[in-house]
Amino acid sequence: MVFVFVLLALGVLVAANWYLWRRLFRDTTAGPGWVRRTGVAVVAGGWALAVGALVAERTGAPFWLQQTLAWPGFLWLALSVYLLVALVAGEAVRPLLRRFLERRARSKAQAVPAAVPQPAPVPAGAPADEPGAREQAAPVPAEEPGEPGEPERTPSVAMPSRRLFVSRVVGGAAAVAALGTVGAGTYGVLNGPGVKRVTVPLAKLPRAAHGYRIAVVSDIHLGPVLGRGFARRVVDTINATQPDLIAVVGDLVDGSVKDLGPAAAPLAGLKARHGTFFVTGNHEYFSGAEQWVQEVRRLGMRPLENARTELPWFDLAGVNDVAGESEGQGPDFAKALGDRDPARACVLLAHQPVQIHDAVEHGVDLQLSGHTHGGQLWPGNFLAAAANPTVAGLDHYGDTQLYVTRGAGAWGPPTRVGAPSDITVIELASRQA
DSSP, X not given: OHHHHHHHHHHHHHHHHHHHHIIIIITTSSSSSHHHHHHHHHHHHHHHHHHHHHHHHHHTOOHHHHHHHHHXXXXXXXXXXXXXXXXXXXXXXXXXXXXXXXXXXXXXXXXXXXXXXXXXXXXXTOOTTSHHHHHHTOOOOOOOTTSTTOGGGHHHHHHHHHHHHHXXXXXXXXXXXXXXXXXXXXXXXXXXXXXXXXXXXXXXXXXXXXXXXXXXXXXXXXXXXXXHHHHHHHHHHHHHTOXXXXXXXXXXXXXXXXXXXXXXXXXXXXXXXXXXXXXXXXXHHHHOHHHHHHHHHHTTOEXXXXXXXXXXXXXXXXXXXXXXXXXXOOXXXXXXXTTSOTTSEEEEEOSSGGGHHHXXXXXXXXXXXXXXXXXXXXXXXXXXXXXXXXXSEEEEETTEEEEEOOOSSOSSSSOOBSSOOEEEEEEEEETTO
């Protein structure tokens, strides 16, 4: 079954890339030549870099190699997605543009008056059958093939060049649209996350805690693309909100402590009245979760590994990500929540939104999650919605509320389209206030 799925996925990938090459390079050229050969090199080379970047990251290749492959490889992934989207949309434009050009050509042809043979005047008294009269009345030769007055030959002469023109217009527009989309989406990520503010009322929250601020950050994804400078930007953005508590809900890194320790160092500068708390995400288990738990503790964060702490006005709990189950370190809701006082409000940190169902069973008031990136690259939000109960924002599941942040960074392509990155400041509201 797995083999069939891999074979099907490979077939779809090959077909999609052949389509890109055909529309961008073959259909826009009059015949074989260097442009078509360059197109093969660009498409095949782009995917070779993309696969190389993914394999290098997952296998722990030398960090310099990961960095070398990551930028061109991951950006090609994003660019190929939007080239494909733009070219498919262009299929609807092609017949309309051809029809417009045909009508314009027909209108021009009709505007040129057809040459009609006119008899020459015959001198007075000259018989009509004299040689001179016959010569002067000789008809004008008919139009040669290919002239505007011969419509039946027009398609065979004009249509090839017209088809080439349409292909170049649609292909060029698709390339410009894709480059612009990826460029803007990449700039948005590298420029750093914005700040969202959301008020969440909790029935059990005492009046004294009204207005309590939790800065929620997830999916920073420090790695071969996003490094120390990006981490510093995240820290500055969070500290500027002056939160009471900071919650880092997983997927902090994509790589080992050895490679990314210097990039994560600015996180030691996070400041909040009640401290910074951390739970693992699935990517921590790809990167050495135990080492990273120790490292974030060294940086001044407090890991909540299936644990709970009692703050002055509510309980704060955290569970490991479900990816930890393969290492015997999965989420344990009973350990984190089993013996707590149900009269107190409870806020749970859990990386993946799918953990909401266990949170409901254990009477959690608010779960804070990330993981989805909001889809990151449209139309990826539809795929994210199929795998997660909530893709982004605040939602209700019985008496439990779930808030999902779109995350601060990006995985793979350092690009977001239709899902801008964010750090969310959750302001808790007491219904007694």
